[in-house]
Ligand SMILES: Nc1ncnc2c1ncn2[C@@H]1O[C@H](COP(=O)(O)OP(=O)(O)OP(=O)(O)O)[C@@H](O)[C@H]1O
Ligand SMILES: Nc1ncnc2c1ncn2[C@@H]1O[C@H](COP(=O)(O)OP(=O)(O)OP(=O)(O)O)[C@@H](O)[C@H]1O
Ligand code: SF4
């Protein structure tokens with residue numbers, strides 16, 4: 123596999139929702155002019171406050187939502203309403219909740235077999251069965267489990283079933299939306315390892331959405347940080363964590379609880395004032411300025427562009 | 443000398459269910475000192491919340507304290523009447539929960555609810571109550587309290603609602619504040635606000651805090667001492683540094699290896715094998731035996747007794763008893779007869795699952 127080949131290229135993506143507050147029709151800018159790219163076989167972690175637009179980015183890339191504006195290219199080809207059916211073979215999604223995203227009345231075999239049926243990916247029954255067993259083996263499920271129902275499995279096992287289904291079509295890219303958040307800590311490590319192993323083995327790229335920043339850092343090559351629908355920082359995972367540039371990322375990283383009492387005692391938390399503003403009443407200029415300790419007049423006037431500050435470390439801030 | 447405020451002794455709490463008795467808490471003992479921040483950590487279903495609810499006696503209808511003592515300032519509160527307990531709740535000990543929305547009543551204003559809490563737990567009247575409500579909101583860092591008091595819970599963000607819950611819990615300055623996953627539903631930056639607030643109030647008011655969470659990061663950030671639970675029992679307890687840097691129970695060791703931290707970023711995580719315990723079908727020996735890499739024969743058969751590792755640390759794991767036996771340093775408090783397989787010189791080594 124060639125290194126650094128951009129697989130997913132997102133340019134000026136916008137996803138606006140029409141909503142109402144009971145009186146007025148309003149536009150909710152869930153994703154507002156976001157650009158980034160993900161290389162083949164790599165993981166981009168996506169983090170940010172609840173409601174900042176992470177899930178919407180993932181769903182819009184897969185065209186589960188029609189973009190309001192902007193383009194998504196996959197392997198150089200623009201994703202459109204026309205070609206998405208065939209593109210879905212290469213792009214898949216894994217959801218947060220292993221409990222609700224699987225139909226409890228289907229057996230594991232049916233669940234994993236469904237995408238194989240949809241895309242007609244086998245020659246005969248025997249071939250179908252073999253593929254299913256191979257997928258189960260890949261994600262560490264026992265072949266004896268094939269005829270059991272989804273509800274008979276633990277959370278970690280269900281998440282594996284969901285991932286096996288996503289892998290069935292041999293995708294090159296998977297959007298993983300909070301795939302370990304619903305799992306007990308002792309099970310999380312198994313699933314994180316599985317994602318990492320599958321990437322080594324099959325070269326799949328991930329957009330990995332999670333709120334646990336240490337999990338994201340562990341699995342990601344790069345991390346992108348969103349705030350109120352905007353991308354505010356993108357860089358190498360360690361770089362973003364250890365040397366954040368954007369004031370939001372700076373306080374976010376300083377506040378991540380670290381399971382190490384000595385580090386916890388020594389470090390200085392930057393506590394942000396107040397809450398995230400409503401996406402229906404976006405501040406002018408920089409979306410973070412209402413909580414930012416570096417804010418100046420310019421920040422209220424104009425949205426700072428996301429620019430490279432050297433070494434592919436991007437930040438969108440007038441002052442940092 | 444620190445003053446022991448609360449002392450839990452060999453507490454057993456169970457639930458009646460259709461499939462039989464669920465022994466959710468199986469003989470736990472610990473102390474809480476005045477002004478201490480104690481963390482209870484452990485996997486989902488390990489009995490953390492049930493332990494906390496037992497102290498408050500706010501168990502579900504099918505739950506009951508089966509045996510054991512809970513001494514508050516020397517008095518066994520498990521013997522207290524419901525009337526005494528309702529005084530205890532609020533005046534001596536308060537609790538806040540994970541999801542403040544479920545504990546706030548959506549049809550009453552924030553003001554109504556805080557004032558109610560104040561009237562219930564203090565003898566303040568009329569304007570005093572209103573003044574106290576405002577003071578409490580200010581204490582928990584809510585700007586413009588007069589306006590906030592007139593609003594309804596849905597008009598507040600998650601972090602703001604958790605502040606309101608803390609304000610209500612503090613209405614009459616309890617000696618102990620129990621926080622059950624207080625920040626689990628919140629964003630990292632809001633979580634930091636709430637944790638900082640709790641520590642700040644703890645210093646100002648000198649109360650003890652018991653924080654229940656599955657998040658080892660929150661525990662490391664907040665706690666002086668830590669209790670690690672598994673399968674309704676305490677694996678080990680001690681100071682934060684002892685638990686993190688000198689873990690003495692195989693479950694704790696496994697847990698620390700399995701989570702991403704600063705020092706294992708580039709390394710593969712080491713998961714804990716197997717799946718969580720079934721409380722309806724508890725093993726005879728150590729609750730963790732089925733998932734433990736070091737499991738010996740004795741672990742499958744007998745519950746390990748808690749022994750002292752050092753001044754700051756107690757643990758209940760047969761590995762320690764084995765190591766201490768081998769080193770000839772078994773502490774005096776080990777009362778039980780030493781099992782055959784741990785007696786020297788023969789019978790040492792791993793029994794395993796076979
Ligand atoms: N289908 C929809 N219709 C209207 N608004 C929506 C829709 N989906 C999302 N939103 C809004 O868009 C914004 C972004 O939501 P999104 O779910 O992408 O956030 P998120 O970053 O994934 O949050 P979380 O961490 O809570 O999952 C939110 O304000 C949300 O309320
Ligand atoms: N009302 C109830 N009836 C029957 N069993 C119960 C009841 N409440 C709790 N339990 C059981 O008691 C055990 C301990 O539950 P507890 O809520 O204390 O776990 P926990 O450690 O707080 O877990 P979590 O991290 O998921 O909150 C569990 O096995 C649970 O199923
Ligand atoms: S642009 Fe201004 S308000 Fe926005 S983060 Fe930078 S300094 Fe703060």
Ligand SMILES: [Mg+2]
Nearest residue numbers: 176177178299
């Ligand atoms: Mg989401």
Ligand SMILES: [Mg+2]
Nearest residue numbers: 490491492622
């Ligand atoms: Mg609980």
